[in-house]
Amino acid sequence: MTERFTEATGTALIGGTEERASRSLRALSLPVALIGALLALAPLWLGDSRVQMGVAVIGLTFACYAIGFNLIFGSTGQLFLCVGALAGLGGYGGAILADTVGLPIIVSIVVATLVASLVGGLLSWIAVRRSLGVIFTGIITLIFALAFENLLLGLGGVSGGESGFPISSGADSFLRRQIPPYYVMLGLVLVFLLAHGLLRRSHVGWAFRALRDDEVAAELAGVDVARYRVYAALIGAAMLGMAGATYAFTEGRISPTTFGFAQVDVVVLVMLAFGGIGTLFGPILGAITFTALDEVLIELGQLRVLVYGILVIVLFLWIPRGVIPTLQGLLRRRRAS
Amino acid sequence: MIASVLDGIVLGLQFGLLAAGLTLVYGLGGVLNLAYGQMAVISAMATLFAINAEVPILPAVGIGLAVGVVLGLIFDQTILRPIYRLQGEARVLLSLLLTLGVAFIVDGYLTWRYPTEGLTLRIGGGPIEILGVPMRRGSIVASAITLVALGTLFAFFRGTTLGRAVRSVIEDEEGARLVGIDPQRMLRIILALSGLLAALVAVTQSMVRPVTVSAGFGITVFALIVTVVGGLGSVTGAMLAGIILGIVSSIAASSIGTFLSLIILLGAAAVTILIRPSGLLGVRE
Amino acid sequence: MMLEVSGLAAGYQGADVIRDVDFRVESGEAVMIIGSNGAGKTTLFRSVLGLLAPSSGAVRFEGSDIVGMPAQRIARLGVSFVPAERHLFPRMTVQENLSLGAYPDRPDTETMTLVMDLFPRLAERRRQHAGTMSGGEQQMLAMGRALMAKPRLLVLDEPTTGLAPKLAAEAYQALRVLRGRGLTVLVAEQQVPLAMAFSDRGYVLENGMIELEGTSEALSMNPEVRRSYLGVT
Numbered sequence: 001m002t003e004r005f006t007e008a009t010g011t012a013l014i015g016g017t018e019e020r021a022s023r024s025l026r027a028l029s030l031p032v033a034l035i036g037a038l039l040a041l042a043p044l045w046l047g048d049s050r051v052q053m054g055v056a057v058i059g060l061t062f063a064c065y066a067i068g069f070n071l072i073f074g075s076t077g078q079l080f081l082c083v084g085a086l087a088g089l090g091g092y093g094g095a096i097l098a099d100t101v102g103l104p105i106i107v108s109i110v111v112a113t114l115v116a117s118l119v120g121g122l123l124s125w126i127a128v129r130r131s132l133g134v135i136f137t138g139i140i141t142l143i144f145a146l147a148f149e150n151l152l153l154g155l156g157g158v159s160g161g162e163s164g165f166p167i168s169s170g171a172d173s174f175l176r177r178q179i180p181p182y183y184v185m186l187g188l189v190l191v192f193l194l195a196h197g198l199l200r201r202s203h204v205g206w207a208f209r210a211l212r213d214d215e216v217a218a219e220l221a222g223v224d225v226a227r228y229r230v231y232a233a234l235i236g237a238a239m240l241g242m243a244g245a246t247y248a249f250t251e252g253r254i255s256p257t258t259f260g261f262a263q264v265d266v267v268v269l270v271m272l273a274f275g276g277i278g279t280l281f282g283p284i285l286g287a288i289t290f291t292a293l294d295e296v297l298i299e300l301g302q303l304r305v306l307v308y309g310i311l312v313i314v315l316f317l318w319i320p321r322g323v324i325p326t327l328q329g330l331l332r333r334r335r336a337s
Numbered sequence: 338m339i340a341s342v343l344d345g346i347v348l349g350l351q352f353g354l355l356a357a358g359l360t361l362v363y364g365l366g367g368v369l370n371l372a373y374g375q376m377a378v379i380s381a382m383a384t385l386f387a388i389n390a391e392v393p394i395l396p397a398v399g400i401g402l403a404v405g406v407v408l409g410l411i412f413d414q415t416i417l418r419p420i421y422r423l424q425g426e427a428r429v430l431l432s433l434l435l436t437l438g439v440a441f442i443v444d445g446y447l448t449w450r451y452p453t454e455g456l457t458l459r460i461g462g463g464p465i466e467i468l469g470v471p472m473r474r475g476s477i478v479a480s481a482i483t484l485v486a487l488g489t490l491f492a493f494f495r496g497t498t499l500g501r502a503v504r505s506v507i508e509d510e511e512g513a514r515l516v517g518i519d520p521q522r523m524l525r526i527i528l529a530l531s532g533l534l535a536a537l538v539a540v541t542q543s544m545v546r547p548v549t550v551s552a553g554f555g556i557t558v559f560a561l562i563v564t565v566v567g568g569l570g571s572v573t574g575a576m577l578a579g580i581i582l583g584i585v586s587s588i589a590a591s592s593i594g595t596f597l598s599l600i601i602l603l604g605a606a607a608v609t610i611l612i613r614p615s616g617l618l619g620v621r622e
Numbered sequence: 623m624m625l626e627v628s629g630l631a632a633g634y635q636g637a638d639v640i641r642d643v644d645f646r647v648e649s650g651e652a653v654m655i656i657g658s659n660g661a662g663k664t665t666l667f668r669s670v671l672g673l674l675a676p677s678s679g680a681v682r683f684e685g686s687d688i689v690g691m692p693a694q695r696i697a698r699l700g701v702s703f704v705p706a707e708r709h710l711f712p713r714m715t716v717q718e719n720l721s722l723g724a725y726p727d728r729p730d731t732e733t734m735t736l737v738m739d740l741f742p743r744l745a746e747r748r749r750q751h752a753g754t755m756s757g758g759e760q761q762m763l764a765m766g767r768a769l770m771a772k773p774r775l776l777v778l779d780e781p782t783t784g785l786a787p788k789l790a791a792e793a794y795q796a797l798r799v800l801r802g803r804g805l806t807v808l809v810a811e812q813q814v815p816l817a818m819a820f821s822d823r824g825y826v827l828e829n830g831m832i833e834l835e836g837t838s839e840a841l842s843m844n845p846e847v848r849r850s851y852l853g854v855t
Contacts, residue, residue: 126611130614132610134426134430135369135426135430135433136610136614138433139561139610142558143562143606143607144607146603147599147600147604147607150596150597150600150603151596151597151600153596154594154596154597154599154600155597262554266437300449301449302445302448302449302452303445303446305441305442305444305445305448306442306444306445306446306449307445308441308445309437309438309439309440309441309442309443309444309445310438311438312435312437312441313435313438313439313442316431316435317419498721498725498726501714501718501721501722502725502726504711505711505722508712508713508714509709509711509712511673511705511709512708512709512711513694513711513722514672514692514693514694514697515693515694515697515702515709515768516697516722516723516724516725516767517695517697517698517771518694518725519692519694520694
């Protein structure tokens with residue numbers, strides 16, 4: 001069991017599993033289209049309940065977060081514990097730009113995404129310059145996340161403080177209706193999936209794999225580890241910011257707890273660990289599973305946290321690489337025997 | 338200004354003692370215990386339940402401290418077993434994740450079962466004047482106890498064979514084994530000690546402000562920040578960092594409000610990590 | 623027979639570095655193990671003394687089976703090991719390092735005096751932190767710490783690496799004095815002439831196996847040994 005963790009740690013937690021990167025674009029677009037089609041059907045049976053659609057939208061938002069985090073952590077081993085904060089930069093940034101500054105929604109989202117992306121890239125650059133290992137990168141980003149949360153709480157005049165920021169921009173647009181936000185977020189999920197998939201197949205993806213598996217060897221092979229780490233962070237953080245901003249406009253109201261560490265980072269980490277760190281579809285599997293699980297357990301209230309605690313332990317003791325890689329491993333063994 | 342500094346020292350001593358527990362476990366065993374805050378909360382609750390059951394204050398506190406020690410030992414025997422089989426970074430990461438899971442289990446249960454409970458130890462009597470500033474009696478008593486505890490810790494580590502044996506494992510584990518010291522046994526002792534320290538901080542904190550059931554994660558975060566700034570593995574570092582960060586935090590809070598002062602604290606921690614990742618007096622990287 | 627090793631094999635990650643190693647050390651003897659870099663001397667000592675689990679073989683100390691016993695238990699049986707990397711406690715003083723050598727007992731004044739007499743430089747630096755000392759002083763401290771446990775067998779892995787010739791000679795001089803007091807010594811060395819002058823018997827370890835054994839005198843006259851280790855053509 002612990003041998004698996006050690007092996008997994010060498011690849012999954014600090015890297016990811018080797019998926020045979022097929023060169024065919026069809027091999028990527030087919031499953032993505034399939035997932036898109038399946039998920040597009042969901043409103044058919046959830047569509048009546050506003051609450052359930054709301055949950056579904058949140059689930060897709062978390063899928064976006066998980067894909068972004070997967071890109072940063074799964075591809076280049078940077079433990080960014082500020083997923084919520086980066087999404088929050090997008091969310092609050094977009095809201096402030098639209099409501100307070102008066103920019104159009106699309107522009108606000110784009111600018112907020114850029115801000116989040118740059119901050120993510122900056123954090124990565126700092127970590128690289130100071131040669132911070134996984135643990136210290138985690139601690140620094142955690143500090144950033146906590147500082148951001150406190151900034152939101154402290155600068156009440158700008159951010160609305162503890163009670164939140166009601167967003168008036170787009171209040172009467174399609175974004176606030178019951179079903180369209182679902183398709184908007186689904187669109188983001190599919191775009192992010194394609195982006196990640198294409199990235200993997202490109203030379204950038206090759207560089208990511210190289211530096212993840214053996215940093216020293218990668219440097220010797222000419223891979224500028226620092227640069228690719230920052231690239232991953234820039235793209236991943238952009239995804240987080242975009243998702244956060246878009247979600248904010250569909251929700252209409254955000255507060256510090258929308259993007260808090262306990263509410264976002266922990267959940268995303270568990271989702272990704274469950275699905276499979278470094279895999280393409282792991283984030284989706286994790287997001288769907290845990291959103292559904294959360295709904296099923298809604299009766300338990302605070303006790304849900306206890307269930308998640310148990311799941312975290314079970315997960316990291318017995319399935320450290322995540323469901324998808326573990327299944328792949330089982331299939332491989334069955335094929336071999 | 339003096340009032341802020343004194344408040345900062347009171348706070349800082351608590352930070353230091355709290356971080357000492359966390360840093361010792363990391364320095365000795367390479368294990369990061371993210372359920373540390375929950376250990377403190379459980380001990381506080383034990384004391385609370387004892388008091389509610391008509392047990393007089395001192396024995397009730399004793400029960401709380403004993404619970405802390407037991408929690409440390411339970412940790413060693415259960416959740417840390419799979420972690421001990423790993424080394425280095427893998428060990429730290431797994432310990433981080435598993436203890437996080439435990440933290441969730443405890444936090445989830447306690448906040449669901451006892452959402453409004455909190456331990457408060459009221460220390461009777463009026464304020465005591467220090468340097469012309471009236472300080473609450475509870476703060477003074479808490480600080481006095483913390484100072485005694487820290488003093489005892491130092492005496493233990495410098496003056497006793499067992500204490501030196503523990504330090505030697507932090508210095509060089511293989512060297513310690515070569516002179517006949519069992520690192521696992523030392524770690525067990527340190528875990529019990531860290532549980533005791535968590536309990537002690539919870540109890541003394543409750544003399545200043547209520548320690549609620551949901552305080553767990555906040556305690557862990559503070560302990561972690563002070564630990565990292567002071568240097569993982571160094572008790573002196575933790576104390577130093579605690580006092581500095583306590584004073585910084587207190588002065589900032591009185592000028593710009595709690596949230597923003599927390600940012601200053603976090604910023605100070607980040608700056609220290611970036612300039613000197615091993616912390617003020619760190620051992621392990 | 624103080625130490626008896628038979629059929630010992632050990633290595634890392636499934637690959638054995640040493641194979642089928644047999645040797646013995648009688649009470650009161652001085653035995654050397656010589657061999658070039660990478661021959662497996664360190665692996666051998668680590669597996670005999672509980673720092674590395676052997677893959678097969680038997681190790682007996684004073685008749686009792688100690689194979690697989692962890693190092694900290696072996697240390698209490700009367701064997702002290704001075705490893706090549708010394709593993710001192712850098713931020714603790716010379717005094718503290720030495721006291722810990724006697725763990726779990728309190729340091730014995732008689733033994734402490736002996737150590738200070740053997741290594742006067744340590745006496746001068748009682749309060750100095752071990753990490754700030756020079757290589758030679760650290761070696762002496764490592765030996766001193768090992769002696770504080772009052773061992774019956776002292777095992778040293780390449781004690782003169784990085785030492786100036788004068789200090790190396792001093793180290794062996796100290797070992798001679800200790801032998802005179804009844805200490806049994808087992809030493810692995812790359813600086814063969816020093817070891818040869820000091821030991822009664824020796825083993826040659828190459829490529830993980832014992833290739834030769836014999837008295838120091840016999841080995842010193844062996845043409846292979848002369849060519850490979852004594853630089854005589």
